Amino acid sequence: MHQEDHLPFSVTIDRSEAAPRNMALPVEIISEIVEHVFTSPNSIIAPKFLKPSKRDLSSLRLASIQLCSSTTPVLFSKMTLDLCYSHKGHPQSCLSYVKRSEQIITTLASRQNFIATSIHALSICLSFPVNPALNWENGLTDTQNYHRETMTACLSEDKLERALTTLQNLNLVQLTICQPHPSDDIQLISSVIKSIAILPALEDLTLIFPLSGCAPTLSLRPIANLRKLSINWLPPLVIVEIAQLVARSPDLHTLAMLGTHYRSIQFGPEDVMKAASRKGITLPIRNLILRHTIIDQQKLRHHIHHFRSLQTVRGSSPVWELLAKENIWVTCTHIDYLLSSLAYLSSYSGLRSLTLTTSRHARELAVTESKRADILFGTVLYKHCSTITTLVLGDFISLWPLDYPLSKVFESVGACTNLEHLRVAINAPMNNFVTSIPSVTVSSLY
Numbered sequence: 001m002h003q004e005d006h007l008p009f010s011v012t013i014d015r016s017e018a019a020p021r022n023m024a025l026p027v028e029i030i031s032e033i034v035e036h037v038f039t040s041p042n043s044i045i046a047p048k049f050l051k052p053s054k055r056d057l058s059s060l061r062l063a064s065i066q067l068c069s070s071t072t073p074v075l076f077s078k079m080t081l082d083l084c085y086s087h088k089g090h091p092q093s094c095l096s097y098v099k100r101s102e103q104i105i106t107t108l109a110s111r112q113n114f115i116a117t118s119i120h121a122l123s124i125c126l127s128f129p130v131n132p133a134l135n136w137e138n139g140l141t142d143t144q145n146y147h148r149e150t151m152t153a154c155l156s157e158d159k160l161e162r163a164l165t166t167l168q169n170l171n172l173v174q175l176t177i178c179q180p181h182p183s184d185d186i187q188l189i190s191s192v193i194k195s196i197a198i199l200p201a202l203e204d205l206t207l208i209f210p211l212s213g214c215a216p217t218l219s220l221r222p223i224a225n226l227r228k229l230s231i232n233w234l235p236p237l238v239i240v241e242i243a244q245l246v247a248r249s250p251d252l253h254t255l256a257m258l259g260t261h262y263r264s265i266q267f268g269p270e271d272v273m274k275a276a277s278r279k280g281i282t283l284p285i286r287n288l289i290l291r292h293t294i295i296d297q298q299k300l301r302h303h304i305h306h307f308r309s310l311q312t313v314r315g316s317s318p319v320w321e322l323l324a325k326e327n328i329w330v331t332c333t334h335i336d337y338l339l340s341s342l343a344y345l346s347s348y349s350g351l352r353s354l355t356l357t358t359s360r361h362a363r364e365l366a367v368t369e370s371k372r373a374d375i376l377f378g379t380v381l382y383k384h385c386s387t388i389t390t391l392v393l394g395d396f397i398s399l400w401p402l403d404y405p406l407s408k409v410f411e412s413v414g415a416c417t418n419l420e421h422l423r424v425a426i427n428a429p430m431n432n433f434v435t436s437i438p439s440v441t442v443s444s445l446y
Contacts, residue, residue: 116166116167116168117168117169118169119169119170120169120170120171121170121171121172121173121174122164122167122170122172122173122174122196123174123176124173124174124175124176124192125176161195161198164195164196164199165198167199168200169201170201170202171201171202171203171204172202172203172204172205172206173196173199173202173204173205173206174205174206174208175192175193175196175205175206175207175208176208177208177209194221197221197222197223198221199223200224200225201225202223202225202226203225203226203227203228204227204228204230205223205226205228205229205230206229206230206231206232207229207230207231207242208232208233209231209232209233222245222248222249223245223249225251226245226249226251226252227251227252227253227254228252228253228254228255228256228287229242229245229246229249229254229255230254230256230258230289231256231257231258232258233258246285250284251284252284252285253284253285253286253287254285254286254287254288254289255285255287255288255289256289257289257290285310286310286311286312287310287311287312287313288310288312288313288314288319289313289314289334290313290314290319304322304323304326304328310323310328310330311330311331311332312330312331312332312333312334312353313330313333313334313335314333314334314335320335320340320341320343320344321340323344324343324344324347329348329350330351331350331351331352331353332351332352332353332390333353333354333355334355334357335354335355335356335357336357337356337357337372337376338372339371339372339375342372342375342376342379342380343375345380345383345384346375346379346380346383348383349383349384349386349387350384350387351383351384351387351388352387352389352390353388353389353390353391354380354384354388354391354392355390355392356376356392356393369404370404373404373408376412377408377409377412377413378408378412381412381413381415381416382412382415384416385412385415385416385417386417386418387418388416388418388419389418389419389420389421390419390420390421390422391413391416391419391421391422391423391424392421392422392423392424393424
């Protein structure tokens with residue numbers, strides 16, 4: 001889709017949930033529509049025996065209004081408001097996109113309407129040029145300045161706050177800062193950050209920072225109902241602010257730290273833990289996701305004990321070793337297929353969900369495939385056989401031992417008496433495998 005065809009909002013229909021009964025179309029509306037279709041002079045499906053009547057615009061208008069009022073709450077049940085401030089692409093396309101963003105912000109700020117109550121997600125992308133001369137050619141400096149001034153006015157703190165106060169059901173926000181910012185854009189970023197914090201129903205916040213250069217110093221207000229915080233490419237300057245946000249969010253149960261291993265100066269989750277736990281409190285985080293992240297084990301060791309409520313963890317080798325030393329046992333895990341992680345899983349019982357993956361950032365070349373398979377099928381699954389309900393063993397076609405006895409796989413998986421969800425990949429046909437585990441209701445064998 002070309003940028004000039006992109007709309008500042010999108011609609012998602014959740015087909016997994018049936019429409020409420022009061023959203024069903026009344027029989028009168030259906031009858032009105034059918035009657036109009038069958039009796040219209042230009043209808044190609046009108047029965048031959050019906051004498052075409054003249055168009056009744058008032059009836060059609062009434063049916064249309066009733067149809068819209070009945071279906072709108074369903075069709076617009078999950079709407080994403082997408083605001084983008086970008087210098088990429090053709091200048092006219094950018095300006096057209098900015099004008100549409102400004103129009104919808106102005107509409108939301110001016111009055112309460114069905115769009116405002118239907119928006120559940122907000123995506124704001126702030127993309128700044130490293131060198132404007134490379135992005136704008138043919139003397140389009142005036143256009144660039146107009147673009148910047150227009151979007152700055154569109155996302156000004158007063159106007160954006162007025163617009164966001166109408167979004168009473170907004171619970172997910174993603175803010176993307178794609179490139180290092182020029183000095184004159186700091187105020188724009190700060191106004192966006194401040195406006196986000198006032199959202200009363202905000203539960204899920206994602207902050208994506210630039211891969212290189214400096215990010216702006218944030219001024220994050222406490223977010224009362226924040227439950228999930230995701231951070232990509234954590235810059236050093238925002239660690240204290242993020243840590244304070246974590247410490248001030250009593251209902252925060254999920255912390256995701258992604259992609260911190262690409263930076264030359266390492267500031268990872270252990271630094272956030274250190275800053276957030278200086279007061280000696282136990283953080284309420286239950287789900288910790290550390291993906292593509294280099295972790296300083298020495299730093300992490302002094303602060304991992306503040307995470308006593310952990311239930312789900314996704315991370316690399318040092319995390320599991322420290323959790324075992326601190327006697328922190330998780331019930332759900334998304335874990336790399338490594339000796340250290342398997343050793344952790346073998347040291348306790350009570351796991352409910354296990355997902356094993358292979359990561360290109362975590363390799364054990366000296367470990368044979370059969371040794372890991374023996375630990376998994378000979379110890380781990382038997383340790384948790386009475387509690388595990390979900391088992392996902394994926395991406396193993398290239399790593400699974402070709403000569404590993406399938407009888408061990410069938411026996412250990414079959415010992416999981418409460419297993420309900422199964423996804424497994426091995427180098428063998430899986431005929432009649434599911435039938436040997438009566439409790440499995442959802443399976444994917446490939």
